[in-house]
Amino acid sequence: MLRALDIRDMLLIDRLELDFQPGLNVLTGETGAGKSILLDSLGFVLGWRGRADLVRQGAERGEVTAVFDLASGHPGRAVLDEAGIEIEDELVLRRVNAQDGRKTAWINDRRVSGDVLRRLSDTLVELHGQHDDRGLLDPKGHRALLDAYADRPDLLETTRAAWRARADIARQLAAARERLDALRAEEDFLRHAVEEFDKLSPEAGEDATLDARRRQMQAGQRIGDDITRALQALGGDGAEGPMIDAQRWLEAAAPQADGALDAPLESLARALDALAEAEQGVSEALDTLEFDPRELEAVEERLFAIRGLARKHNVLPDALPELGDTLRERLSALDGGADDITDLEKELAEADAAYDAAATALSQARQAAAAALDGAMAAELAPLKMERAQFETRFSDATPGPLGRDAVEFTVATNPGAPAGPLGKIASGGELSRFLLALKVCLTGTDSGLTLIFDEIDRGVGGATADAVGRRLAALASGGQVLVVTHSPQVAALGRHHWRVAKDVADGITTSRVVPLDTGDRVDEIARMLAGDSITEAARDAARALLAAS
Incomplete structure (x- = not known):
């Protein structure tokens, strides 16, 4: 869980300290107030590749520190063990960006490479948004997501072992044939x-x-x-x-x-x-x-x-x-080479049969999991006002390998009779947000200790649909931590913790600040989101009603 974020001299932020909580954390504010800067800064300390000009104008360097709580079984500990870094329960990431572009990172005061930081961050935070081509929209990762949903590590390991055995015999056979050809050349x-x-x-x-x-x-x-x-x-x-x-x-x-x-x-x-x-x-x-x-x-x-x-x-x-x-x-x-090759060919045929059996069993488990996932998605899409949409996990043949011979892709059809296609190409902005949210809700049981961030995933929806999106986000956050950047008052009202991002101009210098909101402040912020700059009492009443309904 992300517990604290300290940002110094990054873009429009001179100094910002945030303390996050479990559950649904919402960040709101006018367009251009600096919400994306907040995410850019978090991505920077996590080692994500992003924009280069992060240091605030006039500052010598920018610095971001993130503090995480790590449970005993958290997968990030394996990355830390491999890197030789010992921690207890608190993980402190710190990264500095110099004015000349040089970047330096530390984990619990030990200097580390960007590669170690990125591998660790993959176990800590997951970002989703309309341009989520790094995560759920990337077909390259769909098979792994389905395997995690199927939860059959035994079949995966059996297939890996069968592939390794088959590959080893194939290498031996190729080497034996090469040796025999060389010997025949000098017979x-x-x-x-x-x-x-x-x-x-x-x-x-x-x-x-x-x-x-x-x-x-x-x-x-x-x-x-x-x-x-x-x-x-x-x-x-x-x-x-x-x-x-x-x-x-x-x-x-x-x-x-x-x-x-x-x-x-x-x-x-x-x-x-x-x-x-x-x-x-x-x-x-x-x-x-x-x-x-x-x-x-x-x-x-x-x-x-x-x-x-x-x-x-x-x-x-x-x-x-x-x-x-x-x-x-x-x-x-040379004289016995033909017999050796015959024996190896027989072993390879047996290994092929063993791999075929393992890959078939894995494919069947994937097919069953895909049917269950498709059904779960149908149940999730209905509350999001997409009951007519269809989600389908499609299979095609892939080059056989240690993970089987299935290519997996998540496809959608937004209306009955419409052709199905990739998530990112078929769904509109609002539809895509809801598809991603529904998919993440279905797959969330496979995550372990991840902080989920949704960047304006509710864009393009409103009213009852926005309320449904917010309730799915709240359900997703019930067992962990979710951060949502949102313009939807319905979503904001469902947050357990609320921050407003605002922009100030003093002496010709623009800075962004993030303010935690108490109950009264939340009413005004949600009223602003409902009514715009002129907050009316009616808007406040509507805001109170949304908060009460949450």
Whole structure:
């Protein structure tokens, strides 16, 4: 609920403080007194896009502050939570317009963007008037209004979920087809490459192993002859034979040498042991270096094949096994791609059926709600002296989506037999006002905490019709808050709270002011609305009668 509005230096207003109340609040005044300025200022603090030249002439800046009461379950709290703004029960909006056009906004003293302000304002205030192309007259919003009236969020959520599931499978199917087409474009390459990899079967680390073995065999070719000659020099035909002869001769002479040969014999024995150890080591080295020339040829051939395959695919040799697995997977995907697509097509058909069932159920609920709304509108139009008019909710096919496949538009026919058409094109000014009011009365049960503003919605009607309009507005305000800018005395008399907007001129400067009216003042104001500038006692009596009847 809008509780207070403080306006400073906006257009013709220098300083204005208003305290609003629950129920029906009416604002009256002569044409040009500044009622539209009041709404422009409220729209400014709510972030609505409007006229740019709002700052009062001679002022450095204009400022508007609006105070709202927010119930615990008010939808505006979700917007505030998303923006990270904590509040209790009081919401304070403040917006400043500098002379150079710059605009700055705050919510409870926290600076916010215009986007946050507008999203919040959509949960706070709703404006209706003869040029209401932003609200009830906009066919783009009619489906949402009907859904709110139907009050079947379960069907909406089921349809959204079915659409999301269907869309997800459709994306998977499109991606699978795209992948398969890409794989088919390189099928010849894949089959040839996989055949090469399967034939060669390279292993991780194999390049280094083969290279080491190749170097070893090449080295064996170069040093093998020298090692063989060395082994021969160490063996029995070389150093070993003479040393054994020397040992045998010394051993024969040792008994007559009185121990003089013992030490030489021990040294010779150690030398023979070391020689035998050296001979064994050289023999083992020679055995290691021995190879089949055909083995070197085979090692070189495989090493060159592995390195050639690596160069062909522009990878390191050790990356070949992983690349081979990747190519095999792609070929497997190619061979199994048709089956995958068949499975996805089956899933998509099942998802289509689920979405069709959900959308059909939602359409049926909408059709039922439309029939109920059309009946409710007929009941509302009769008291507004439009019993011959017909309101009809029309359906057409829309592109399927998360909200179903229905396009919804509210249409009217003002007279029996006349063609039905869009609200804003068929109804005249007075008729349109009453249609909008009746529609809002029917839909008001779907609102939560909104302050409703009707800007001269009673224009073009009078007498009993104006009284009926006022009573519908009063009924609409009984459970919340309605602000009405009106020129109708019948509507003004039904307000619980009444303000008069007037224009003053002092020292050549024009300003607007808004004055709350007590009972006596209300009599005079309603009498003015009935009689014009010259208020007669008869007009006052008529005003008192209207107030008494309210």
